[in-house]
Amino acid sequence: MTWQTVIGLEIHVQLSTKSKLFSGASTGFGAEPNTHVDLVDMGLPGVLPVPNKDAFFKAIRFGLATNAEINQVSSFDRKNYFYPDLPKGYQITQMAMPIVGKGSIKIFANGQEKIVNITRAHLEEDAGKSVHDLFEGETGIDLNRAGTPLLEIVSEPEIANAKEAVAYFKAIRQIVTFLDICDGVMAEGSMRCDVNVSMKKVDDLELGTRAEIKNINSFKFIERAIAFEIDRQTKILESGGSVVQETRLYDSVKNETRSMRSKEEANDYRYFPDPDLLPVVISDKELEEIRSSLPELPEQKEKRYISEIKLEESEAKIIASSKTMANMFEEACLKTDDSSLVARWLVGEVSALLNKDNIEIDESKLTSNNFAVLIERISDKTISGKIAKSVLEEVWESGDGVDAIIEEKGLVQIQDESLLESIAKKIVEDNPGQVNAYKGGKDRLFGFFVGQVMKETQGKANPQSVNEILKQLLK
């Protein structure tokens, strides 16, 4: 029996507004507990919510960037349930009339492009946090996060496997960071997702019973949780059982999903329109202003890099995929002419360092100025590529200027051909055995001679010149 996996994602994106969705309190991360909280966030008796228009504008940016319908009239509903860190006993969300309707996004997974349709994206307020481990026998409540605006992006159930799910999540992250509506910092919970997984026989028209895995906050865990869930459901179905509709939690330590509550135990949220809030209307003018202020998106950037800057497709894709990388590329290109060299270094050496430190380029000490100077010095042959690599590492650590490092360490490349020739001659004379062996057919010994010259010049010799000189001498 072949089973087909059907996955849908609900991604919660924390919008980077200054203040909360319904109050003037700050949305800043990492403050002392209960300091970014005002009367509204506490849900005190008699308080009323006032919508933050900026959250709507940010949601609309997302909608426009994903070719979605924008509902210029949208409204809020209450989702009622009791939880200690939910101050009002209900969450204000958009159930009936979400701000963003049907849209779509392009993903790249398993070597293929695919369009994933987005059902809707709606605004809602985040809850606070329950702190269980700080007080003996007691639970603390921190309401700093309560009321932070979230955009919940709901995909159609048309994601086929874990790789696609991750690619979809990455595509959403890429777009929200490019749009500057979310910082995308997953470690701070800026993006979290619920994954719905079900299995069906390939020919079945109807979807199977789904399990919802709650609150996953990393690419790795999404992939693992889905893999676990597919395995779990397949085993149940293969043995003739049936999957139970339920909410499950992913335990990253044990790498498994566990039942949290069944359908029968599920809350009846008693949704109804929030009588404290009138529908929010977005004017044509506001919509047009947002449309005209949209930045260039990854796909457009990639195309431009290939057609105008003549980058390799693979390089263009990597650079365009990250906002910080694209910014560095574009800024450096304004300061130096050799765009393809900028691209090659970004994708190569710089990316390697980023991966090693697991940071974004704007968190490093490398400035676009310094990077452009480095590329210039490679271009004008002041330093060799090899030296450049060590200069980059030095910049990475200290943030010092490229030219200062080159000068201070005397790294300027030796271009003087006669000087290089005399050094090369000496090495050929000193190593008759190797010369004979080379001439006898051991071609690989050529590298030995190059290495010796480099050693003698402390790596500063222009490698191309050294190659040519040695070829002449060893003929």
Place this chain on the structure above:
Amino acid sequence: MLQKKEISNKEMVEDTFTLIESNKHLNAFVTLNKEESLKKAENLDNNPSNLALSGIPIAQKDLFCTKDLRTTCGSNMLSSFIPPYSATVIENLESAGCISIGKTNMDEFAMGSSNETSFFGNVENPWGEGLVPGGSSGGSASAVAAGIVAGATGTDTGGSIRQPASLCGITGLKPTYGRISRWGMIAFASSLDQAGPMARTAEDCALMLNEMCSHDPKDTTSLDENVPDFTQNLNSSIKGMKIGLVKEFDLSKLDNDVVKVFEESKRHYESLGAEFIEISLPNISLSVPTYYVVAPAECSSNLSRFDGVKFGRRCENPKDLEDLYVRSRSEGFGDEVKRRILIGSYVLSAGFYDAYYKKAQQVRRLIKNDFVSAFEKVDVIMSPTTRGTAFKAGSMGSDPIQMYLEDLFTIPANLAGLPAMSVPNGIVDNKPLGMQLIGNFLEESKILQVAHSFQSSTDWHLKTPNGDIS
């Protein structure tokens, strides 16, 4: 008296507290604000101001949050709640010079029509021992009727200003929904709640209303409309004005004496030059059932925040979270509040929402449309405010439906969001009675004008349990 400087601000406030003391049996107040009030009065004596209501003692319904002054909403749940902020209405009145002398008793969370549901005990109607003052703004009505204060604030979700005004023989007005900010008003049913003034006369109501209304950016349902001077048209003639009588309000079921009072008021208006026109509000009979779906639904959600976690009452030694919720809420809320939370949760639950809540909202729109058509033909609509005079506490028995029918005449204006007021228009068995005037959207001035013309030529509003005011 204050204006003539016959009495100092401080003496006025002191007299008020003496009256509160001598009327203690009414149980009209839950919390007094004596020290602060005296301080403010003294301050005014030393630095006289020209503010519209400078030095006027006002009683505030205990549903409005008052900064640093206990606000209970008539509930055990909030019996020790001291808000860190004041309602916009309170701020508006105080910045007009009013002195908030105390917080008045009320039905718990404004749910009741007799003031028998308050955690702080029944309020007495000064018109007779054991008589209810009506509700939910019963403490405010009783305090004004007893002459303790010239004015008090109330709130009206289904008749909570007008019904007690009628039963206590005073004037009370519920403005157009959105005229007065709801910021700081502890919500019962958000789409129906509206604050308003309660006073001896329409003129005093107009003076208070002038200060209470404002567009408030903190309340998105507050109307961004110009606030007129509500006293401006008071003395205009109502000659030629068309007053609507609702065909569907069947008065034959009311006591003969009650009907007689109403008929007399009609004749009086005719003598002032008004014309009566019968109008039809075809869906009006659905008002009470519609109200008892919408209001409990909203209340069930609004009252969820009282969970024993952050503020308000928390049970002793909870075993676990569930126990904390269950016992805090069971102990904190009274029976009527629990009943309405149950009804509200039921009508919003999955599978019933469409049949109840959604349907009720549709009917509500029909009722509103009925009024819109009616106001094409008439200037105001007139009806009795209540089915009769004040009843004895406990006399409604255990059937809540009988109590719910108390609001038969008042509920429609809340559902439609229209301004409406109750004006004293007679005495039956030595108990006062009021008539209701409903106006078109934002036409508070017109109903005040119609009420004032009545009060300028009758003296029902001057009758008190202690004799007529001259």
